[in-house]
Amino acid sequence: MAAKRQRRSAEFKSKVAFAALKGDKTLAQLSGEFEVSAVQIGQWKKQLLQGGPEIFQRKGTPMDVETLMAPLYQEIGRLKMELDWLKKKSQALTLEGKRTSIDPEHPSISVRRQCDLLDLNRSSFYYASSSATETAENLEIMELIDGRYTCAPSYGSRRMTAWLRRQGQDVNRKRIGRLMRLMGLEGIGPKPGTSKPHPEHEIYPYLLRNAVIVRPNQVWSTDVTYLPMSGGFMYLAAVIDWHSRFVLSWELSNTLDAEFCVVALDRALRQGTPEIFNTDQSCQFTSKAFLSLLKEKEIRISMDGRGRALDNIFVERFWRTLKYEWLYLNDYERVRDLRCGLREYMDFYNGERLHSSLNYRTPREVHFADREGPMAV
Structure with missing residues (x-):
């Protein structure tokens, strides 16, 4: 039986999208923090960027100052409580110390937020799941791809797959092709149909040959x-x-x-x-x-x-x-x-x-x- 698809509220989506837009964490880190796939976070960030201008174009009924400031006062109170909690834990500087500082029974601060305040990946607090192991493996392979591509930018997915197998990696071309697309990498060299521009893109000629x-x-x-x-x-x-x-x-x-x-x-x-x-x-x-x-x-x-x-x-x-x-x-x-x-x-x-x-x-x-x-x- 297929798992029921989880529905996320607009508030949750906007929170995740703003966290991605802030840019101080990778998608992998945000995925672990919010328990949402990295692909989905990327899509929500894109929707936020595309829909942002509409926020400033809408006209609504003016709000009084107290109503407008109420959420801010509430947020300030929450941050003060979290900072007070963090000060008490500030002596836990080692990884193990950070783990033992987490209080799963805290009435107001979730484990997720505690890990964030202590700059601790939740995967370091919980036991790693099989999906997390797979993600770590892919990250290792992507580092190998990046190093090899930097030396040999002519490597496409076929040659990169063959090279990785020589390094002892059990990979197939489909997987390597997907990772290279994610990394924005493409082997240099003429390919069938590559001279045809994308129909929706505005393309300009190359002006620097022999310049x-x-x-x-x-x-x-x-x-x-x-x-x-x-x-x-x-x-x-x-x-x-x-x-x-x-x-x-x-x-x-x-x-x-x-x-x-x-x-x-x-x-x-x-x-x-x-x-x-x-x-x-x-x-x-x-x-x-x-x-x-x-x-x-x-x-x-x-x-x-x-x-x-x-x-x-x-x-x-x-x-x-x-x-x-x-x-x-x-x-x-x-x-x-x-x-x-x-x-x-x-x-x-x-x-x-x-x-x-x-x-x-x-x-x-x-x-x-x-x-x-x-x-x-």
């Missing part, structure tokens, strides 16, 4: 990469100047949507305006929200051919540098630690790391001072 880049702000480009963590994974978008290799902006997200790419682009455009902006043809960069920012600035739009990551070679090289010099040397469990580490590495990359291709200068020095020395593409 010579001679100055900063002549060409910018962007891309998204997968960042593995011990408790899940995040996606990173970055905007880079081709001439100086300077990273103008970056943004993290727990879902592969267009919103965080738009945020990164908007932040970069506050620093200047390129003549040409290059992207691939993924849905994040062909969305109306993303393209409208470029059109407003009258920036020429260039797009890679489908399956041709080498058309955006400087971003691809940056992903490899970032992962081998920083990400693979660390093991982040919390998104805020990942964000902090990423901020430190970006500062190092822009302001301290010497590039042989820049005559052993830093990207910041070249971006803000250099106006000479053409570079062939």
Whole structure:
């Protein structure tokens, strides 16, 4: 007999969607916290992003101040109670100490919330279920895929499956194909029908073939990469100047949507305006929200051919540098630690790391001072 489908209230869905939108936890962590599949959380977040503008367009009866503030006062009282509880448990710094600090019989604070306040995964408090074991296995495989793809971006699902089997992994191509799609990875190389654009996407030609880049702000480009963590994974978008290799902006997200790419682009455009902006043809960069920012600035739009990551070679090289010099040397469990580490590495990359291709200068020095020395593409 099939299990009865659980119905969730609108309040619960909005709570989960806002938690995903906040971006300080991976979908895997949110899934364990709210006991909802990661796919469902991603869909609720997307619905929230799409329906958000309607909230500010509706007209209703004005509320008096007391009625409007009542939920806020209630929330402040609840947070004060939780903080008082947390202070009493603040001495439990070890993992085992955190486990023993959880009070399943607490009358007002649920186990889920206690784990959140102590920054403890509930899977560390409860016994791991078979589904959690499967998720951990997939995360391990995804880390292997990411490392191999960073070295060999030509690997599609067939070759990646064969390589993983050589590493002793019992996997099939269907599973690896699904994980690579989740990671946003696709093997480089011509494929049947890849020259046909998606009928709903606005596609632009590639403008940079045989171009010579001679100055900063002549060409910018962007891309998204997968960042593995011990408790899940995040996606990173970055905007880079081709001439100086300077990273103008970056943004993290727990879902592969267009919103965080738009945020990164908007932040970069506050620093200047390129003549040409290059992207691939993924849905994040062909969305109306993303393209409208470029059109407003009258920036020429260039797009890679489908399956041709080498058309955006400087971003691809940056992903490899970032992962081998920083990400693979660390093991982040919390998104805020990942964000902090990423901020430190970006500062190092822009302001301290010497590039042989820049005559052993830093990207910041070249971006803000250099106006000479053409570079062939």
